[in-house]
Amino acid sequence: MSNAAVKQAKFEFGRHETFAVRHGWLGKGMARIESSEGFKADLATADALGIGSRMVKSLQFWLDASGLAQFERDLENGPRSRRLVLSPLGWTVMKRDPYLEFPATWWFIHLSLASREGSVWSWFFNDFRERTFERSACVEAFIRHLKEHSSNQTTPDVAKRDVSCLLLAYAAASANDRMDPEDATICPLRDLAMVLRHSDTGRYEKTRPLDQVPLEAVLACVSSLAMEVSTDSVPLGEVVRRRRGPARVFGLGSDMIDDIAATAEQVYGHIGVKVTLLGAERHLSVPALRPDEWLERHFQRIGDQA
Template sequence: MQLNREHTSFGRHETFPLRFGWLPKSLLALGDSPELFEHPESAMRRLGVGRNMVNAIHYWLRVCGLVSFEDKPARITALGTALLGPEADPYLEDDATLWIIHWLIASNAELATGFFWFFNRFAAPRFTEADALSALSDFAAAELRLNRAATTLKSDISTLLRLYAAVPGRTDEHLDALLAPLGLIEADPEGGYRSPRAPRPFLPLVALEFAIAQRFAAEPDQPALSVRGLLYAEGDWAAPGAVFRLNEDGLMRHLDELLAAYPGRYELRDTAGLHQLYWLERDKRPEPLAVLNRYYR
């Protein structure tokens, strides 16, 4: 969730965007065979994909934090169960789940650095693929002090655009553009793409609440988060407002909705000229998984 310049990665997805059935099908398969990804041939047969796609699925499961491969055999995490478990949304039917998956990808600065950069640092409301590639190259060289091959960075940009943007005339939309329904990146009729900040009234409250809970949980000693920090990525933290492409009015409207839904839990205050969101239940820290369990169950 916070950018660490010593731990970044690009192009680990084998140029395959996350596809619709990959996460539910993989969790179901891992529930039966936790060692599935230790045997690529078995994974290919069980998941019905080629070897490179098996590697891509492995990558996306890690990026979303749904499966831990640190120990053998792999295990479905508490997050994986809370989001896509049998009592949650096992078939990816709820629009809120897509928004939460988007947050998990775009806030993962370590495993999906290019995606984190795009949503938290790249602010151009209109751009071409070449514009984004040039800006990502500058970011990698100037801020990360990395010399990444242009082909690697280009694969991140092209994969991101295929995941988020439905392009008229492309025949593989049903496979690639899983997150296009969110409307965060759209093909520009005049050429290139658009990704403006907007009020986004259809953003599910649970997605914003989950993102804010993760931010509070990442800094357990902080009683408040600045509204500006929630709107813009400051101090290398992922910002819900930036990730969800909210403008200031949209963020404030959603925060008001959050306060109305949970009176006594959150409060907006102006302290020394700083607009902040406070967590009021000091004896109980925000629990992101509790947000999901309450919503899905």
């Protein structure tokens, strides 16, 4: 397995309507999907959820991009009609964490975003390698990436809004800055502490997660990586280096990957997770489980430990 090159892709722009996902949005959106009315990005849904007309369009995007919902064909309303339904991951969250209170849920949402090819989220976590940066430099890097790797182009202003939305979603205030814990407009993705904003300089910094990334989120990422190339064993070097691998997606160093792999073997060796030496390189073997199946195993594990 070699490190995958960045391929040409069709990008999506602006579907977030400049809003980062907010506390309570996804839970309300999933409940609306499962109601008799269903979820449509219209005024009726906006009124029912108590949000604005642009916000309901944004929520539709976030339900899809988070991996909690997906579009399927709605033949009853025409051959081109689609409706939003819960995904397998969404069903697991509805059953286990309907109010999205557990950090693991947000790590899996982050995994969905960072794995969403043709998006600013995938670019930022997989391809933008600067550790500290200014907003303007990040925008310029994204525009350069689009010129080289996007099959469709957009204006600099639209690219700037996409980067601004990403930083609004992820960038937590540094320790010296006070944030209002009751502010419902703050995005829960900031709690992952993957990006910091330093108000004294205005610069941003990609950081290692302060809290441990759940084993199951890392294993879900490795499972997806393995299935992508039709194998059940991934060299640990590739786990560290490869696009859409857990080192890039979760901001983990090689030592952290080694520790997680060793712990994962102890916890899930009975289902086939193991570290083996093949030639001169260690490989991590994982079963072919979907993200929702790994999240379910996470809740089973923490329930057993409670």
